[in-house]
Amino acid sequence: xxxxxxxxxxxxxxxxxxxxxxxxxxxxxxxxxxxxxxxxxxxxxxxxxxxxxxxxxxxxxxxxxxxxxxxxxxxxxxxxxxxxxxxxxxxxxxxxxxxxxxxxxxxxxxxxxxxxxxxxxxxxxxxxxxxxxxxxxxxxxxxxxxxxxxxxxxxxxxxxxxxxxxxxxxxxxxxxxxxxxxxxxxxxxxxxxxxxxxxxxxxxxxxxxxxxxxxxxxxxxxxxxxxxxxxxxxxxxxxxxxxxxxxxxxxxxxxxxxxxxxxxxxxxxxxxxxxxxxxxxxxxxxxxxxxxxxxxxxxxxxxxxxxxxxxx
Numbered sequence: 001x002x003x004x005x006x007x008x009x010x011x012x013x014x015x016x017x018x019x020x021x022x023x024x025x026x027x028x029x030x031x032x033x034x035x036x037x038x039x040x041x042x043x044x045x046x047x048x049x050x051x052x053x054x055x056x057x058x059x060x061x062x063x064x065x066x067x068x069x070x071x072x073x074x075x076x077x078x079x080x081x082x083x084x085x086x087x088x089x090x091x092x093x094x095x096x097x098x099x100x101x102x103x104x105x106x107x108x109x110x111x112x113x114x115x116x117x118x119x120x121x122x123x124x125x126x127x128x129x130x131x132x133x134x135x136x137x138x139x140x141x142x143x144x145x146x147x148x149x150x151x152x153x154x155x156x157x158x159x160x161x162x163x164x165x166x167x168x169x170x171x172x173x174x175x176x177x178x179x180x181x182x183x184x185x186x187x188x189x190x191x192x193x194x195x196x197x198x199x200x201x202x203x204x205x206x207x208x209x210x211x212x213x214x215x216x217x218x219x220x221x222x223x224x225x226x227x228x229x230x231x232x233x234x235x236x237x238x239x240x241x242x243x244x245x246x247x248x249x250x251x252x253x254x255x256x257x258x259x260x261x262x263x264x265x266x267x268x269x270x271x272x273x274x275x276x277x278x279x280x281x282x283x284x285x286x287x288x289x290x291x292x293x294x295x296x297x298x299x300x301x302x303x304x305x306x307x308x309x310x311x312x
Contacts, residue, residue, distance in 0.1 A: 089123040089197070097125045104205040107238040111246050113194065113202050121197045126204020130170050133207055136214040137170075138162040141278035143218050162278060170207065173270055178203045184259070185247055192247040202243055206236040206267075210274065217279045225279060229271050237267045 103116050142158045178199040185194055213228045240263050248256035 086123075089121075092120065092122040092124050096120075096122075100125055100205050101129070101208045104202075104239055105209045105235050107235060108242070111243055112239050113198055113243045114192075114246070117198055117201050121195070121201040123197070123201070123204075126174060126201055126207075129204055129208050129211070130174050133170055133211050133214065134163065134167045136211055137166040137274060137278050140214050140218050141166075144220065144279050147218065147220050166278065169270070169273070173266075174204050174207065175200065177266055181244070181263075188251065190247065191250050194247055202240065206240055209236045210271070214274070214279075217275065225275055229275050233264075233268050233271050237264050240264075240267065 100116050103112060138160075141162050145159075178196065182194065182196045182199050185192075209232050213232045216228050217225050219225065241260050244263060245256070245260065248259055251259070
């Protein structure tokens with residue numbers, strides 16, 4: 001037989017009711033709970049004889065620690081204007097950067113963004129690629145002009161404005177064109193979910209091929225320079241086309257073709273602009289100046305002809 005909050009023990013000798021009442025009363029007193037107005041230290045002895053002390057406040061502290069551990073997964077994101085916000089964009093190692101550079105110049109059937117960039121797009125690689133390309137374009141452009149003017153009547157003078165001009169062109173291409181592409185994809189629904197940072201990352205790495213090509217443009221053969229232009233456009237351009245073609249599968253063939261054509265056209269304009277402006281062949285100007293100098297009379301001959309008097 002059981003009652004609320006306590007238990008009874010039935011004795012073998014049922015006639016002794018007084019003993020049963022005494023035992024029931026002891027069991028009631030044993031299971032009653034008592035309230036303590038203040039935290040009390042409770043000493044307990046373990047099996048090894050060690051004494052531990054616990055307080056009623058320990059449970060509250062444990063609950064607070066558990067809440068802190070649960071909140072670790074929902075850490076507050078840093079503000080847009082803090083350095084911690086941009087720190088995640090540079091969280092890559094050397095192996096990742098080299099792998100992304102290598103696959104940006106080697107055409108593949110795989111989607112470059114989905115297989116190599118996602119889920120960790122970075123700005124470290126694109127920033128240093130663009131910065132390096134700025135200086136290689138400017139330095140090698142001056143070198144090509146120096147070699148072309150060597151041995152001619154033209155006096156070579158280095159043009160430091162090439163640095164600022166190349167920086168404006170390269171960084172504008174690396175940010176404005178991705179912004180336009182991302183805006184168009186967002187307007188069309190962006191079924192693949194390409195983010196602006198991912199597109200910037202793809203375009204930044206696509207410029208890596210032009211760093212060695214800009215060095216090869218120093219070679220004073222115009223036909224060879226045009227071959228390098230074609231190589232740069234085809235290799236990196238095919239990576240861009242393959243990347244964005246996945247996002248255009250739900251579009252009509254006409255719209256997808258026009259978008260891909262615009263990507264190739266802008267990439268070609270950039271490469272051709274590099275060659276025509278920064279690596280323009282001045283050998284034709286040199287030959288023209290040499291021909292003019294050999295045909296036209298010198299200043300002394302002009303004066304002598306002007307002072308000559310006709311006979312008679």
